[in-house]
Amino acid sequence: MSSLTLSLAPPALVRLHDVLICLSKFSDTVAIEAEHDLLRLSALNSTKTAFASFVCEKEVFFETYAFNVRKDIRSSSGSTAGDRFYCQILLKTLLSVFRGRVDRNKDTAVERCDMELQEDPQETECRLTIKMICGLGVIKSYKLTYEPASIQHAVFDKGRATNQWTADPRFLKQIIEHFSLSAEQLDIYSDSGKAVFTSFTTKIMDGKEVLKYPVHTSVAADKRDFEEIQIEDNMHIAINLKDFKAVVAHAETANATVTARYTQPCKPLQLAYDFEGVNAEFTIMTRGEVEGETAPASSRVGMPQLSQRHTPAPISLNRMNTPRGATPNTQMLPPPPRSRSIRPLNGSSTQEHLAPTAVSDRPSASSVSMDYDSLFVPADDDRQWDEMDEQEEPQDILGWDASGRQDNSEPTLQEAEPDFPKIADTRRRPPKDEMGVPPTQRMSQVWEPSRVGRVQLTLSRFEGLVSSIENVSSQCFRSFRSVRSVY
Amino acid sequence: MRFRTHLKNTRTFSKLTASLSSLGKVCWMRLEYDVVRFTIIPDQGTQVWAQIPVSTIFDEESYQIESNSDAINIEINVAVLNRALRSTFGASSSQLRLTKKDKMPLLALTVLTTEWTEGNMALATDEEQSGQSDVVGDRRARERETWITQEIPIKILHESAVEGLHEPHCPDPDVHIILPGLAQLKSISDRFTKLASTEKGRQAGVVANDAPSASAGAGATALSTNSAPKLELSANMHGKLRLAIATDELRIASVWSGLVNPPLDPAHITQEQYSQLPSERMRGVGDNDESGWAKVRIDGKDWSRVLSVGRLSPKVVACFINEMALVLYVYLPGSWNGEESCLTYYINSFTT
Numbered sequence: 001m002s003s004l005t006l007s008l009a010p011p012a013l014v015r016l017h018d019v020l021i022c023l024s025k026f027s028d029t030v031a032i033e034a035e036h037d038l039l040r041l042s043a044l045n046s047t048k049t050a051f052a053s054f055v056c057e058k059e060v061f062f063e064t065y066a067f068n069v070r071k072d073i074r075s076s077s078g079s080t081a082g083d084r085f086y087c088q089i090l091l092k093t094l095l096s097v098f099r100g101r102v103d104r105n106k107d108t109a110v111e112r113c114d115m116e117l118q119e120d121p122q123e124t125e126c127r128l129t130i131k132m133i134c135g136l137g138v139i140k141s142y143k144l145t146y147e148p149a150s151i152q153h154a155v156f157d158k159g160r161a162t163n164q165w166t167a168d169p170r171f172l173k174q175i176i177e178h179f180s181l182s183a184e185q186l187d188i189y190s191d192s193g194k195a196v197f198t199s200f201t202t203k204i205m206d207g208k209e210v211l212k213y214p215v216h217t218s219v220a221a222d223k224r225d226f227e228e229i230q231i232e233d234n235m236h237i238a239i240n241l242k243d244f245k246a247v248v249a250h251a252e253t254a255n256a257t258v259t260a261r262y263t264q265p266c267k268p269l270q271l272a273y274d275f276e277g278v279n280a281e282f283t284i285m286t287r288g289e290v291e292g293e294t295a296p297a298s299s300r301v302g303m304p305q306l307s308q309r310h311t312p313a314p315i316s317l318n319r320m321n322t323p324r325g326a327t328p329n330t331q332m333l334p335p336p337p338r339s340r341s342i343r344p345l346n347g348s349s350t351q352e353h354l355a356p357t358a359v360s361d362r363p364s365a366s367s368v369s370m371d372y373d374s375l376f377v378p379a380d381d382d383r384q385w386d387e388m389d390e391q392e393e394p395q396d397i398l399g400w401d402a403s404g405r406q407d408n409s410e411p412t413l414q415e416a417e418p419d420f421p422k423i424a425d426t427r428r429r430p431p432k433d434e435m436g437v438p439p440t441q442r443m444s445q446v447w448e449p450s451r452v453g454r455v456q457l458t459l460s461r462f463e464g465l466v467s468s469i470e471n472v473s474s475q476c477f478r479s480f481r482s483v484r485s486v487y
Numbered sequence: 488m489r490f491r492t493h494l495k496n497t498r499t500f501s502k503l504t505a506s507l508s509s510l511g512k513v514c515w516m517r518l519e520y521d522v523v524r525f526t527i528i529p530d531q532g533t534q535v536w537a538q539i540p541v542s543t544i545f546d547e548e549s550y551q552i553e554s555n556s557d558a559i560n561i562e563i564n565v566a567v568l569n570r571a572l573r574s575t576f577g578a579s580s581s582q583l584r585l586t587k588k589d590k591m592p593l594l595a596l597t598v599l600t601t602e603w604t605e606g607n608m609a610l611a612t613d614e615e616q617s618g619q620s621d622v623v624g625d626r627r628a629r630e631r632e633t634w635i636t637q638e639i640p641i642k643i644l645h646e647s648a649v650e651g652l653h654e655p656h657c658p659d660p661d662v663h664i665i666l667p668g669l670a671q672l673k674s675i676s677d678r679f680t681k682l683a684s685t686e687k688g689r690q691a692g693v694v695a696n697d698a699p700s701a702s703a704g705a706g707a708t709a710l711s712t713n714s715a716p717k718l719e720l721s722a723n724m725h726g727k728l729r730l731a732i733a734t735d736e737l738r739i740a741s742v743w744s745g746l747v748n749p750p751l752d753p754a755h756i757t758q759e760q761y762s763q764l765p766s767e768r769m770r771g772v773g774d775n776d777e778s779g780w781a782k783v784r785i786d787g788k789d790w791s792r793v794l795s796v797g798r799l800s801p802k803v804v805a806c807f808i809n810e811m812a813l814v815l816y817v818y819l820p821g822s823w824n825g826e827e828s829c830l831t832y833y834i835n836s837f838t839t
Contacts, residue, residue: 178574178635180567194634210591211513211564213640215571220634 002069002085004034004117006062013113015061015254015276017098019054022250024091025242026052031151033086034067034117042153043091049285050243051154060277063112085119088149089128097130097142108134117146154283156270161261163237165195165229169251169258171221176245180215185287186241190231194220199241227257237265238287247271247282254280262286488643489553490518490585493546497575499799499819500544503537504569506796506830510535514565515649519558522827526652527565532789536654537830543819545583559585560644563594571637574598578635588638596637601630655833657814660806661765661781664722665747666815669797672730675741676718676794679732680787682739683716717837718790721782722807724748724770729780732787749804781807783836793832801830811836 008016019041023030027043034040039062042053058065069083112133119126126147132140175197179186183199190196201214223229251258254275262269265288272281494500503525507514511529523544525537541550552559575581578598586595666672722728726748731740748770751761761767772779796803796817806814812835819828 174633178637180570210640210642211562211567213591215567215640216636216638217571217574218634218636220636222632225631225633 002034002067002119004039004067004085004115006039006065006115008061008113008115009063010110010112012061012063012276013098013110015278016056017095018250018253019278019280020091020095020098022246023052023054024095025246026050028091029088029147029149030091030094031086031088031149032146033084033151035084036067039065042151044152044154045243050240051283052246053153053281053283055279055281057277057279085117086149086151087117087126087128087146088151089144089146093144097132097144107136108138110134154268156261156268156281156283158261158270160263161270162263163231163235164259164261165231166227166257166259167225167229168227169248169256171225172244172248172258173252175219175221176241176248178219179217179241182214183217183241184214185238186244187236187238189236190223190229190233191220192233193223195223195226195229195231196220200238228259235264236288237262237269239269239284243282243284244271250280254278256280264288488555488559488585489551490559490583491549491551492541492583493549494544494575494581494583495546496544497572497578497581501569501572501575502798503539503544503819503830504565504572506798507535507537508566508569509792509795512564512566514563514568515644515652516561516563516565517558517649518552518554518561520552525565525830528652532786533793533832533834534655535793535830535832538827539819540827543821543828549582556646558646560646560649561585561592561594562642562644563639567639568594571596571639574600574635574637577602586638592641592643594639594641596635596639598635598637600633600635602633603630654831655812657806657812657833658808659765660814661769661809662722662724662807663748663751663766664724664726664728664805664807665749666803666805667728667743667746669794669801669803673791673794673797675730676787677791679718679730679739680716680791682737683732683734683787715789716787717784718787719782719784720790720805720807720813721780722746722805723772723774723779723781724766725774725779727774727780728805729782781809783807783810783813783834784839785813785834785836789834793834796830796832808836810838 020030023041023043026045029043031042031044032039033042037058039056039058040053041056042051044051056062067085069085110132114131114133116129116131117127126145128144128146130142130144132142134140179199182201184201185199187198187200188195189198196218197220198216198218200216247258251273254273256273256275258271258273260269260271265286267286268283269286270281270283272279274280507525507527510533511527513527515524515526515528517524517526521541523539523541525539526535528534541547574596575598578600580599582597584595584597586593716732716734719731719733720729721731726744726746728743728746729740730742731738733739748766751764751766756764769779769781793815799817799819801817801819803818804816806816808814812833815830815832815834817830817832819830821828
């Protein structure tokens with residue numbers, strides 16, 4: 001049985017409302033996790049390409065905060081694992097409770113907000129009680145239903161991020177304001193003294209409806225306008241503009257400078273800021289492939305270290321080898337770096353297609369796939385099976401960590417969720433031990449026929465899914481889904 | 488084919504495109520040596536033909552145009568153009584040019600904004616950053632430069648594709664009058680429309696004052712499937728304008744008086760023709776005689792969209808062709824004498 005009681009002063013109530021509004025731009029539900037010294041609110045979007053998390057510190061954010069858990073009793077509905085409690089609530093209902101509650105001009109303005117959550121296996125109802133203590137002795141009580149949830153966090157290693165910038169949200173907002181309202185994607189790169197933000201849309205248009213083609217807007221800002229900026233020149237990285245807007249809008253209300261960290265395309269990007277005892281982090285998957293017509297052609301030049309950077313992440317191999325039955329949680333996994341590890345899934349029917357040479361039939365994938373014009377890249381990029389470069393190999397894939405700890409490298413929830421921590425674990429280590437396949441070996445040599453057969457079977461379903469979502473998703477996000485649907 | 492120019496008066500350009508886009512998105516933009524023409528011919532509703540001297544919105548010095556046919560015809564989504572032009576507000580320089588990207592023609596708008604920054608975009612950091620890299624995180628007060636590029640997809644129209652497009656021909660107007668302030672006219676029109684809309688379905692669209700005249704339907708088009716309330720707008724040659732709406736439940740009318748019936752340009756017309764003009768005949772009719780009024784019935788919502796041109800604070804001459812059409816000549820401020828900057832709206836009258 002666990003219990004959570006907390007109370008909020010009106011300023012924190014406003015902050016909480018802002019946070020919930022921001023989360024509602026990512027998902028319909030908010031995941032709530034209570035620990036002894038913090039409360040975490042998070043949301044993962046439906047395509048699992050963006051994860052928003054707000055960690056509210058006990059000492060600063062709350063007036064009072066008390067969380068107790070008795071470990072010996074299995075929880076009934078919400079989940080208690082270790083010394084945490086977690087559940088999820090529909091954002092719509094939660095937002096309606098907080099909407100417009102702090103109006104100082106009214107006599108009945110909220111003076112304090114108490115929240116209480118008691119989880120008891122004897123109780124069948126899961127209720128979060130919210131009490132608004134208002135002026136003139138008015139008390140408004142709400143009882144909200146929560147649901148159990150398996151909560152996962154995006155894993156992002158700040159230490160490995162090679163690119164970083166920090167900027168005032170008002171400055172970022174000025175940039176955003178130039179973009180057309182219908183723009184979907186945002187490409188970021190730097191070129192000498194400029195940081196260039198380009199909005200674009202990857203919608204496939206009928207050739208005749210030229211006028212409905214989306215406008216491309218690019219804004220080149222002086223790097224000095226950033227508080228800090230250390231990014232690789234000419235490396236294009238693209239994220240969903242809507243997510244970026246949501247982050248900037250909230251950072252602006254919180255009056256907090258935003259820091260972005262990332263390594264390279266198709267690896268996650270994290271936007272983070274702190275305010276008033278709240279630590280906000282948004283982990284967003286990036287696209288790396290920029291179509292020739294949608295962005296400056298410099299995308300290929302941008303990868304000076306092709307051979308090293310393009311070694312596939314260990315997870316992709318690992319995942320392919322994961323027996324199907326052991327993967328209920330892997331469907332939460334984001335896609336591997338797209339161009340290569342997705343290859344075997346794109347409808348090919350023979351084993352040869354799993355071999356790396358198959359990559360060459362898709363030369364248009366510019367930035368991530370090989371640059372065949374380059375002198376330094378052999379036609380057969382067999383090196384992708386080479387031993388990992390020590391510095392590059394533990395890449396910051398958008399992985400998922402169910403342990404809920406920010407910094408832990410060792411998942412601790414083996415008992416509660418036996419499958420997932422194992423996977424999360426393997427992904428952060430060198431692949432040698434876990435994969436059971438020497439990385440120098442070709443895929444074709446390791447895959448058993450039976451397993452190949454299984455992949456083929458699911459592919460037909462996969463193709464149907466792909467075609468049905470083709471119009472709504474960009475190619476990258478499509479590949480995200482493909483992983484989910486296949487596994 | 489080349490086109491390149493710097494922009495000036497981007498506010499005017501932006502307001503112009505905003506007004507145009509309320510009537511329709513697809514705009515035919517014709518760039519000539521002296522003038523730029525904007526034409527919108529929606530499937531239904533009012534069409535507008537605008538003729539703007541190059542110097543009104545473009546910088547003549549930098550205006551360059553090269554074409555085999557002495558003009559470049561472009562089809563552009565004017566709402567998109569309007570949105571892009573927002574980036575030019577407060578800009579120190581804005582350039583518009585015709586370009587191509589992957590064989591797709593584009594109108595590229597390049598904007599440089601320089602604004603004075605108080606030395607930091609930081610919110611709360613006061614600590615000195617001196618000694619740091621001088622490229623990054625400069626905290627000193629300085630000019631901040633930002634380049635913005637908007638690439639608007641367009642279609643290039645061949646001269647043959649636009650040959651058949653002509654401004655509508657209209658008979659000589661029965662009444663011509665300068666409209667009162669469009670802001671006032673619009674707010675009253677909108678209120679009338681709203682009042683009539685609330686009892687939608689029962690409104691008859693019948694006219695308040697007059698018995699339907701026998702000439703109704705003579706040349707009026709019948710877009711009468713449109714169920715939106717119809718405003719009745721009428722005017723006489725004695726400086727009066729009347730705006731009215733009538734339904735089964737209500738009849739309202741507002742009358743302006745003391746307006747100007749502008750004289751026609753004597754250069755274009757002989758004295759003899761002048762006396763035979765219908766408007767002169769109407770002028771001869773007494774002020775209080777209903778037969779001296781010319782009227783049209785127009786769609787309330789369409790009229791509201793037309794009046795959005797009021798944001799340019801123009802002078803508007805309304806030409807009434809009784810029961811047939813209303814033609815508005817909208818002159819932008821500053822071009823009143825030259826008569827060059829003119830938007831012409833052709834509004835058909837609905838039959839009763």
